[in-house]
Amino acid sequence: MSMARGLVTTQSARFASLDPLLPPAAEPPEGDVLSAALPDGGRVAGMLSHQVNPQHSITRLWSATEVWELVPLLGSAGGAAMDALLRAWRHRMDALDTSNPDSSCVVHWPSRDAEATRAFLDHGMVPLSVLSVRTAPPPTRTDRTLTIRRATPADLEPVVELALEELRYSSFVGSTVTRREAPALKRRTMGERLTQGGPVWLAERDGIPVALAECAIVTSEPGTAASVRLPYGRWGYVNCVSVLPGARGTGVGQQLMAHVHQELHRMGTVGTYLYYNPPNPLSSVFWPRQGYRPLWTVWEVRPADALR
Ligand SMILES: CC(C)(COP(=O)(O)OP(=O)(O)OC[C@H]1O[C@@H](n2cnc3c(N)ncnc32)[C@H](O)[C@@H]1OP(=O)(O)O)[C@@H](O)C(=O)NCCC(=O)NCCS
Structure with missing residues (x-):
């Protein structure tokens, strides 16, 4: 899918400019394709996957049982594109059975993308977890009482x-x-x-x-x-x-x-x-x-x- 490949390449460049510790954007996983038109005539896309975690899976300790996860492919576009894609996602959910109270919609996105943050908040999403990194050398000397x-x-x-x-x-x-x-x-x-x-x-x-x-x-x-x-x-x-x-x-x-x-x-x-x-x-x-x-x-x- 060449549109997706082009979006992955430009998204990688945008990620690198947002945060030098981000790895290059990955090829999108399998899923249902969502797409949205932008006012300037461009298009963005996203892959929507659906997962039901089994009762004895460890994932259910921090996750809803039924999860829809979106992997956005915005290319070089920013907040307006995320807003358009989230609107398309809401529209898609209207056609699905979303009655399970133990369910969630999830997106992983670079923390430093402030424009996208605006779009997530406007669509009712909350920053429930952050993946945080530490790359500093360890402390050389520590006081120990334990x-x-x-x-x-x-x-x-x-x-x-x-x-x-x-x-x-x-x-x-x-x-x-x-x-x-x-x-x-x-x-x-x-x-x-x-x-x-x-x-x-x-x-x-x-x-x-x-x-x-x-x-x-x-x-x-x-x-x-x-x-x-x-x-x-x-x-x-x-x-x-x-x-x-x-x-x-x-x-x-x-x-x-x-x-x-x-x-x-x-x-x-x-x-x-x-x-x-x-x-x-x-x-x-x-x-x-x-x-x-x-x-x-x-x-x-x-x-x-x-x-x-
Ligand atoms: C989050 C958690 C792991 C932090 O551990 P903690 O032992 O409470 O934290 P510490 O006491 O080491 O550090 C907290 C502050 O107390 C300070 N402190 C040190 N000695 C102290 C003392 N004698 N009296 C009061 N505060 C003291 C520390 O210096 C630190 O402040 P600083 O960063 O300004 O120096 C712990 O509170 C916890 O288990 N919380 C519940 C579970 C949880 O949230 N886990 C993490 C999930 S990601």
Whole structure:
């Protein structure tokens, strides 16, 4: 599809001018094609995909069950084009069954595209998550009052407990959905991560675990899912960070992450990345203070039918 190819090329150039850390725009995935006419006679397009996450999928812990995701192809065009495409999307949704209350419309878009932000807000979407990156070198010296160590399979109980505390807090202030399956899903995925010797750390005070950092190593290279979001290289992915409620705001998270950044750097990573929720009053302050800045914003509206 040559129109799509042309739009991908010019979109890549626009992304590079918006933010030097964005990778080149990717070829669009399979999906239904949406298109919209612009006042100057140009056309823009988007690929719309539809996914129903199975009941026991881990994705349902932070996502609606039924998801429509749009990948816009705007080429070199900006906010007016995004507005036109979102109008076309709303029109398309009118023809579909969007009655499921556990549903969402989702777009991932460069955080620094201020013009597009206007269009997303006008169409009822909210910046529910941001993929943020840290590329600074790790701190060389840190003051340590806690014991910080790698977690092992024997630590499954405190690891699951801390992970569930993070879910509980995030369900009030972010994308996390309270699901009955959460404890079993976390037990399974954390168990697998620990058994495989994954990069997971616990911080202890007086021998009691007070904080968790569950991470992974993710390589962005041609053809991988990560290459759509991140420059090529080996990255540290910070998946779940949780400080016990009574220990928050006392420097535990800061000490733990200083150690984690040193260790992930030692493992040969070019930087680290994570998702946080801008409405989370703790993490939205904490992560920028630890050197993270937004790269992609995940715009969402739940339920899907609330798209304007
Ligand atoms: C977000 C979270 C991980 C941050 O960890 P934390 O331990 O609460 O954060 P810290 O105490 O290290 O840092 C917060 C601030 O407290 C400061 N602080 C340090 N020592 C302190 C003390 N003795 N008393 C009070 N504040 C102190 C830190 O310096 C930091 O401020 P600064 O950045 O201005 O220096 C934690 O609050 C948490 O688990 N929240 C709930 C779950 C969650 O939101 N997880 C993240 C999902 S992405």
